[in-house]
Structure formats: structure tokens, C-alpha cells
Amino acid sequence: MLKGKITLITGASKGIGLAIAELFAKQGSDLLLFSRNIVDLKKIKEKLELSYPIKVAIFQVDIRNVSSIKQAFETIYADKLFFDILVNNAGVMIDSTLQMMKEEALLSTYETNVYGTIHCSQLSLKSFLRKKGGSIINLSSIIGAKGSSGQSIYGSSKAAIIGFTKSLSKELAPLNIRVNALTPGFINTDMTKGRDEKFYEKNLSSIGMRRLGKPEDVAKATLFLASDMSDYITGQIIGIDGGMIL
Amino acid sequence: MNNQEKLVLAFVEALGVDSSVVINDLKYQGIVEWDSISHMVLISQLEEAFDVSIDTDDVIDLSSVAKAKEILGKHNIVF
Numbered sequence: 161m162l163k164g165k166i167t168l169i170t171g172a173s174k175g176i177g178l179a180i181a182e183l184f185a186k187q188g189s190d191l192l193l194f195s196r197n198i199v200d201l202k203k204i205k206e207k208l209e210l211s212y213p214i215k216v217a218i219f220q221v222d223i224r225n226v227s228s229i230k231q232a233f234e235t236i237y238a239d240k241l242f243f244d245i246l247v248n249n250a251g252v253m254i255d256s257t258l259q260m261m262k263e264e265a266l267l268s269t270y271e272t273n274v275y276g277t278i279h280c281s282q283l284s285l286k287s288f289l290r291k292k293g294g295s296i297i298n299l300s301s302i303i304g305a306k307g308s309s310g311q312s313i314y315g316s317s318k319a320a321i322i323g324f325t326k327s328l329s330k331e332l333a334p335l336n337i338r339v340n341a342l343t344p345g346f347i348n349t350d351m352t353k354g355r356d357e358k359f360y361e362k363n364l365s366s367i368g369m370r371r372l373g374k375p376e377d378v379a380k381a382t383l384f385l386a387s388d389m390s391d392y393i394t395g396q397i398i399g400i401d402g403g404m405i406l
Numbered sequence: 407m408n409n410q411e412k413l414v415l416a417f418v419e420a421l422g423v424d425s426s427v428v429i430n431d432l433k434y435q436g437i438v439e440w441d442s443i444s445h446m447v448l449i450s451q452l453e454e455a456f457d458v459s460i461d462t463d464d465v466i467d468l469s470s471v472a473k474a475k476e477i478l479g480k481h482n483i484v485f
Contacts, residue, residue: 230462237459282462289450334443 161387163188166243168236170223170280171250173200175349176299179375180247180382185212187383192236192243194221194250194280217241223250223276224268233283242287245386248277248298248321253314253351266313273317278324285337293336297385298325299378302345302399306406318343322397329395338394340385345401347373368403377402409485412455413474420448430472456483 167184171177173195181191185208193216195201201218208216217239219232236243252272254265281296288294303311304318322341329339346352346363352372364370381400384390407415417428421439434440440448449465452458452474458481460468468474475485 234459285446286450286453286459289446290454335446 161187161383161389162245165245165386166190166192166241167245167247167386168192168194168243168280168284169247169249170194170221170276173197173204175351176344176347176375176378177247177249178204179379180249181208183376183379183383184245184386185214185216187387188212188214189245189386190214191216192241193218194223194232196220196222223280224271226275226279229276229279229283233286237286242290243284244288244291244294246280246284246294246296247382247386248280248296250276251299251301251318251351253301253311255310256313257310258312261313269313269317273314274320274324277321281324281328281339285332288332288337289335294338295386295390296325296328296332296337296339297382298339298341300325300341300343300397302343302401302404302406305343305397305399308406325397326395333394338385338390340390340394340396340398342378342381342385343397343399343401344378345373345399345404347375347378347400349375363404366405367401368405371402373400373402409456409478409483413452413471413478413485416451416455417448417471420444420451428471430470430475432471434469436470452478456481458483 162184167189169177169181172181172193181193193201198220205216205218221232222228250272252269254269256265277298298321300321301318303315304322307315325339325341332339378400381398414425414428418425421444423439449460453460456478464477468477
């Protein structure tokens with residue numbers, strides 16, 4: 161579905177980002193992968209290039225740091241690696257009630273989840289304009305759409321992504337650049353591991369399909385939004401939550 | 407095609423205007439055709455025509471034809 165395309169994925173070394181990279185590689189897309197963890201990225205590049213007839217370029221990027229992002233984009237453009245799809249996946253979830261929220265957690269959450277997404281989107285325009293079109297897929301969260309106690313900072317950062325997606329889709333539609341967002345529910349990744357049994361039981365009971373989501377569930381929806389199957393779809397926020405109710 | 411002709415062609419194609427309109431004093435949002443959307447296309451046309459990558463700050467700063475020449479001058483493009 162993506163043969164001949166190039167996709168940039170942030171936060172690509174694990175969890176949902178890695179699942180997206182694997183599925184997109186399988187579908188024939190060349191990849192530009194961002195992560196702070198260059199060691200893991202090297203292993204992923206090696207594995208994907210051995211498994212599929214694609215090229216993978218990796219970049220050590222701290223998505224909280226605009227200089228780090230700019231440096232990676234400068235290299236990409238210097239090498240004329242104009243890409244078709246941007247997946248803004250990098251994210252951080254720090255649970256805290258508002259009263260107990262530390263300034264550092266607030267900054268880290270917003271710099272990663274909001275500023276990182278905005279900076280990458282802005283710097284990607286050069287590529288999409290050159291390609292005369294493109295697709296941006298932003299990873300928001302069900303918490304951003306519905307809210308959750310103890311997650312006001314994380315939830316508001318993800319709600320910002322929904323607002324960003326809706327406005328940017330209107331701005332870029334005349335240029336054939338589509339912008340959509342996904343709001344995953346409870347997905348089984350490192351980000352959601354390490355909780356007590358009650359936490360899982362409570363969350364499972366709120367999911368209509370009675371199972372946790374898998375990173376691959378999100379990857380499949382991302383593929384749909386990246387591919388020409390969705391070429392008349394923009395400004396949409398799609399839930400990937402198995403019927404979860406918050 | 408010399409650099410001046412390349413520059414004019416980029417503006418003509420991006421803004422959909424006649425070449426006679428493309429003078430040094432032509433400013434961003436000075437005509438209806440040079441709006442925020444066509445500005446994005448213009449940047450892309452200039453980058454492609456001159457094989458350069460225009461910095462984000464310069465994208466914002468590119469507010470006239472004269473300024474475009476000044477910014478391209480940073481990339482050793484001479485007019």
C-alpha cells in the first residue's frame with residue numbers, strides 16, 4: 161500500500177512507533193526514524209532492511225529540543241529525502257493530580273507531546289510542498305478526547321493535538337496535505353505497563369471489546385490514514401479504543 | 407535562464423500572476439494572489455528553482471521580491 165513512499169516516524173524505537181515502522185516497512189515504505197535511543201534504532205534499521213526491500217535512515221532526535229529536530233531535518237533535506245507521510249508519534253505520559261504536578265513534568269509533557277508535534281509538522285511542510293501533497297498523522301489519546309482524573313496535564317496536551325489537527329487540516333487542505341489524528345485507548349505498551357492488577361481490571365471493564373489494545377491496532381489505523389485509501393479524509397479524529405468508555 | 411528570470415518564473419508559477427507584476431516592491435499580501443497559501447508554494451518553487459533550502463526564519467522574513475533576492479543571496483545566488 162505504500163510502495164514508493166517515504167515515511168517519517170517520531171518515537172520509533174518502541175511501542176506504537178515501532179509497530180508503525182514495522183507495518184509500514186512491510187507495506188513497502190522507506191523510513192526515516194526519529195528517537196533518542198540510537199542504539200535501538202540501529203537494531204531496528206538492520207532488522208527492517210534485512211526483512212524488507214526498503215531503505216531506513218535513522219536520526220537521534222530529542223523531540224523536546226527544537227535544535228535537535230531542526231538538525232535532523234537539515235540532514236534530511238540536504239540529502240533530498242523528501243517524504244510523503246509524517247507520523248507524529250513521540251509522546252510522554254506522566255500521571256499526576258494537578259496539586260502534585262511538578263513544573264518539570266509539565267514542561268516535559270508539553271515539549272514532547274505538543275511542541276514536538278508542531279515543530280515536526282512545520283518543518284515537514286517543505287517536503288510536502290515539494291511532493292505536492294502529503295499526510296500527517298498525529299497520535300493523540302482517548303484521554304485528550306474524553307478526559308481522565310489524575311491526567312489533566314497529559315490530557316490537555318493530547319487535547320491540544322486534537323485542536324492542532326483540526327485547524328491545520330483546514331489550513332493545508334488546499335495544498336493537498338491531509339492532517340488527521342488518532343485517539344488510542346488503553347494500548348499495551350511500556351507506557352502503560354507496571355500498574356497494579358486493580359488498575360488493569362478497572363480499565364478492562366471499561367473496554368467494550370474486553371481486551372487491551374495492541375500497538376498493531378494503532379499501526380493499522382495509521383496505515384489507513386497514510387495510504388491513498390483515505391485520500392479524501394482530512395481533519396478527522398479517529399478513536400482506536402475497542403469501545404472504551406471513560 | 408538567468409537568476410532573475412528563474413526568480414520571476416517562480417513567482418509567476420506560485421502566485422499565478424503576470425511576470426510584469428513581479429517587481430522588487432511587490433510585497434507579501436500586497437496583492438490578493440500572494441496570500442499565506444501561495445506563499446508556501448512560492449517557497450517551494452524558489453527552493454526547487456535555485457536548489458536551496460530556505461530556513462524557517464527566512465520563510466517568515468520573505469516579505470517582498472527584494473527580500474527574496476536578499477535571502478537567496480545568503481545561498482550565494484547573485485542577481
